[in-house]
Amino acid sequence: MSLEVLQPGLMSLLQDRGRFGRQRIGLTTGGPLDPEAHALCNRLLGNDGNATVVEVSFGGLVVKATEDTLLCVTGAPMPLRINDQPRDMWRVHRVAAGDEIALDFAESGCRAYLGVAGGLRVPPRFGSTATVPREKLGGLNGGKLQPGDVLPCAAVSSGTLRYLPRSYWPHYARDITLRVIPGYQQAHxxxxxxRRFFSHAYTVGERCDRMxxxxxxxxxxxxIEGILSEGICFGAxxxxxDGQPIVLLNDRQTIGGYPKIGAALSLDVARLAQLTPGGRVHFAAITPHAAHNALHLADHRLRNLPLPEYRV
Known part of the structure; x- marks a missing residue:
């Protein structure tokens, strides 16, 4: 009752929603860089929203099923093959014991999510299975998947097959706008x-990762050149x-002493995390009220996306 990792790809990590309420002891949040794709993977499978899936960065993952189950892949377009036959992403598929599932390298974007019915059965650490390699915490061994790793899951011989209509698939652009709530040391x-910050485009550099x-x-x-270290929020x-902005993501440090001009809206940070080096980023200021509205509207849209059933 498992998936066996034949090829782990460039960077594949086990992730649930993240590790919350632990920053006071120095543990960061972790979790999926694209929460929408993670959530939809679990919704399509009928899983709890906190179920553990594999976050595949850039592609190259190959796994083998040792038991019948249901499987779904969402996120950046990584050609999906089951037994070397092309299959659609954003759709639940039946797989049988012995089937080989492969994700090729991303055509646009760079993060995809592979989940199975019931989620991957991994013991939590500090309340979460989220893998944070810098802290050597979560997942199977605190790091990325390795050849020969075994990912426990439940055997599922039947279940509801759902899909997300293609017109609702996200578009992973190479040019995005990050909405920013000014704050922190804005007055400095x-x-x-x-004006310079909000009126110029920036390029994603080579130094970009989950931090x-x-x-x-x-x-x-x-x-000011620095400040007393203080807590850092997601998207700060x-x-x-050197004056070059750093947008902090899921695996960020919990405190820091660099001045911060504001914090990016979490919805947009997810799109940033789908960019590869060379992608372009623009900044636009918004109010906290506008940020709350955007989050509520996005949550409403996500909850009401049509997920039709189909038969094979």
Missing amino acids: FSRLQQ GYRLEGPAIECD IQIPA
Whole structure:
């Protein structure tokens, strides 16, 4: 009752929603870089929203089923093959014992999610199975999947087959806008520096990972070089000494001493995490009220997406 990892791909991690309420002891959140794709993978399978799936970065994952189950892949377009036959993403498929499931490399975006009915059965650590390699915590061994790893899951011989209509599939663009709630040390950035930040495009640099995305573009100056270390929220935008923004993601450190011009809306950070080096990023200021509205509207849309059933 498992999936056996034949090829782990470039970076495949086990993730549930994340590890919440532990930052006070220095543990970061972790969890899926694209929460929407993670949530829809579990909804299509009829799983609990916190069920553990495999987050596949860039592609190259190959697994073998040792038992009958239901399987679904969502997120960035990574050609899915079962026994070398092409299959649609965003659709639940039956797989039998001995079937080989492969994800090729992403055509756009870079994060996809592979889940099975009932979720992967991995013991939680500090309340979560989310893998944070920097902390060597979560997953099977605190790190990325390796050849020969066995991912326990329930045997499922029947269940509801659902799919997300193609017109509702997300589009993973190479040019995005991050909505930013100004705050933190905003007052220490002059009006000129703030205008420069919000009026120029930035490029995703080579130094981007689950901790944060380093961007390249016009340097932003702050009238202070550093601050006393303080708690850091998801999406916080640090401005280090070189003036190049860093958008902090799921595996960020829990405290830091760089000035921060604000925090990016979580909905948009998920799109940022689908960019590869060379992608372009624009910033737009919004109010906390507008951010709350955007989150409520996105949640309503997600809950009401049509997930028709089909037969084979």
